[in-house]
Amino acid sequence: MSAPPFTLLYTPEAKSVLLALQHGPHADKGKLHKTRKALRLLAGEGPSYRGFQTHRYQSVPGPGGKPLWESYIENQTPSAWRMWWIYGPGEADITIVTFGPHL
Numbered sequence: 001m002s003a004p005p006f007t008l009l010y011t012p013e014a015k016s017v018l019l020a021l022q023h024g025p026h027a028d029k030g031k032l033h034k035t036r037k038a039l040r041l042l043a044g045e046g047p048s049y050r051g052f053q054t055h056r057y058q059s060v061p062g063p064g065g066k067p068l069w070e071s072y073i074e075n076q077t078p079s080a081w082r083m084w085w086i087y088g089p090g091e092a093d094i095t096i097v098t099f100g101p102h103l
Helices: 012-023 029-044
Strands: 007-010 069-072 081-087 093-101
Touching: 007 012, 007 029, 012 029, 012 093, 029 069, 029 081, 029 093
Parallel strands: 007 093
Antiparallel strands: 069 081, 081 093
16 A cells, blocks of 8 residues: 555446436535545545544455445534545555445
């Protein structure tokens, strides 16, 4: 794992969630804005950015059995949004697996 900046890649599911936030029947410009800001910070500052409170997600493995990580998009709000991601495929890459509410 390299130091920032990172190149962000997206799974089809992550792309779908972003499109739904922008154009879907339940479009949410506020969550879209917060998500885009979090993505800019993830790429530039990296997962260690303090506000992300990044931690390994223990209950589900990532694609290909890789460690899955969870970072905060929102905090202290009902159904606060999170992003789940993995390192790779390249050393300076982070692949966004999906976004969604904290369960």
